[in-house]
Amino acid sequence: MKYLVFLLLLSSVCFFALGEVVDNNFSKCKKFFLNKAPPDFTPPVGVSVKPICQCLWDDNDEQIYLYATLYSTTWKIPVYSAYVFGSANVGRCDPWYTEPQLDGDSEPCMSPKGYSKRIGINQAVKSDYEKSGYDKGHLYPVLHTYNHLSMLATSTLTNAAPQNKCFNQVAWLEHERAVIDDLQSCVGTAYVVTGVVPDMDAPKLKNRVYVSKYYWRATCCLKDGQYTGKGYIGPDNKGQVLKLTIQELQNKLSGFYQIQIFQACNGCSQ
Template sequence: MKLLVFLLLPYLSLSEVGKDFNQCGQFFLNNVPPQFIPPAGVSVQHICQCLWDDSDQIMYLYATLYSTTWRIPIYSAYVFGSPNIGRCDAWYIEPQLDDNNADPCMSPKGYKRTIGKNQAVNSDYKGSVYDKGHLYPVQHTDNHLSMLATSTLTNAAPQDPTFNQNAWKTHEGAVIKDLEGCDKAYVVTGVVPDINNKINNRVTVSKYYWRATCCLKNGVVTGQGYYGPNNNQVQKLSITALQTQLDKDYNVNNIKIFPSPATGGCN
């Protein structure tokens, strides 16, 4: 029985680490991922975060665009769930980010000394002043598997502990209240890196956290953006304004967080 074991499938079959989100498009509005072309010189991998359920079936739980250059996620995308679950932080890593032929399951800390070339590991955070800041937070999960799956280092970035435990936590709670009345809600949460600031000379510290929500209710689509410096308060703004800000911060052009041509997106 593979209950509660994190799965990473073989790279050439149903690999969860790869060049697209074909296995987990259900976490995006109309199955369309954000339009995001990384800056020059920044490498990314698409991760369909998954677990085995208690019937030995693969359960995809959310999607992450991960920067192997910065060793932090650029964003995680998920379907909001009304929370009713406790928390357990058992941190995992993705062996196949460093070795395509690695073991087929996501593994706990201390997997192998060779792990870490393309990703953060637990030892990077030891002795640092930063928390492991979730992009997909436990507060927004509604089942045990999703809760466990959030505690992977590919869903976390170094976050100022005061911001993480106060302003950002309060913001996550406020989002719950905003989205509880939706028929369905899609969420994309991301990190703007501070490229001149790294822990352990390896893992890029987050400069800003951002979140975009898309609420579907009675056939009406409503979007909301949020933007928070790593040591300050979270501000609300339109998704259009958020995208403009992210274009500037990532030094890219024409980011679209919910680029769904069938509905005109969520703005």
């Protein structure tokens, strides 16, 4: 299977993203967090989460880690995905695959069809979204990827949540493009964490998958000799994306769950 993936990559066709469920400290993919420090997230009572290092196989049959995701097996959507910003202007491909390890499969990496009939017990599957009226909203978006591999790795349902079509395709898309303009002026690496707040009152997809109430994003990078952080959340009551400081964003999120996004960045908490 690993060699098949590589051959597909060489032919430049769409193939699947791979993930690896890891320890709570994201030990294999800490490079996607500022100062290698994941957000300090406290799940609500009764909510289970699993850290995933999202990866692909390279031509040496080794895994390349491309971003990190904290996934809720209770909500069946990600809490957040963390990545380093890029803007490769690559074409898009949406195979939408799942993570076998979340459902107890022994296969360490994701496959197009999965390896177990148990797939879907702890995660969303493609059929959950059929005729739902919701988009599969990326947390790590294709627009922010830095090469063909990172683009492919975003197309997994562990990196998506049900998102209002209009908001996803208009206001949130405009926001993602504006973030590109902002982060291109950074010195060195720009770190991004994008998350979801589940809507506890909305009907779940197939009575399983929570839809999003809000999408949020936090960015942090070096500008003019100091770390600069920005926060965003939407939709507001006008269907738009609000611009906030990181602290304001964390305060707003505290009404739903507790999270300190850039715990190792003093300048991004102001």
